[in-house]
Amino acid sequence: MSNTIIKEIDYDRLPKHVAIIMDGNGRWARKRLLPRKAGHKAGVERVKEIVETVGDLGIKYLTLYAFSTENWKRSNDEVSSLMKLLVYYLRNEIKTLHSNQVKIKVIGELSKLPSTPKQEILDAINLTKNNDKLILNIALNYGGRQDIIRAAKLFAKDVNDGKLKINQLDEETFNNYLYTSDNPDPDLLIRPSGELRISNFLLYQIAYTEFWFSNIYWPDFSKKHLYQAIIDFQQRDRRYGGIKDDK
Ligand code: IPE
Ligand code: IPE
């Protein structure tokens, strides 16, 4: 990793956790009269650049929305090309990721994935499990509602098994049952492609997250857009429902 310094960025006030909805691959391709899968392929190139840039900045947590629980509605052909690209990404990048101390994690229901991508991702998780420079959460077959329902079921099971009492459930305890339990909540959520919605991403975790939207399609999203999102984030006044001290 290199160490480019961007003078507009305040390195003491970086977001700890950045989450990105990688959207707009299909429209990027359509604009070029290419098949949708060409857009997904171009999107993978951006994943490489953005992961590296986030690591260089010294941000510790990055969560990338790669495949939602609703994306199974797409054609078999498209789903299969997305799964193949996941395998392609991991096979090509795993050495670099590992040598850059990136720890790969998955949030979402991995068991429903086809066996090849599932195995590839399990191998990547296992290889990188002791790394700790950048925690890269890949949201795969992820849905925010599914995350919450799963957490509720896991909690109910612990109550059933006598490990906890119902009145012990508070925000912190509930958080422990979410896929993201080891992470701080995202400080900054980025969604390119022009859509102004969450599309079932981290519903519970984004209570006080700052949003950054852009019309750019994901395959055109470069490190300069990431820098811009961070610079904008640093201008925000995060009050968490309180009042600023100086007012
Ligand atoms: C994001 O791009 C990739 C996934 C959702 C897997 P899209 O495929 O949603 O692209 P658009 O939104 O149709 O342009
Ligand atoms: C969200 O994008 C999911 C991912 C980027 C993985 P979608 O393209 O699926 O979202 P909608 O359908 O526009 O809400």
Ligand code: MG
């Ligand atoms: Mg989309």
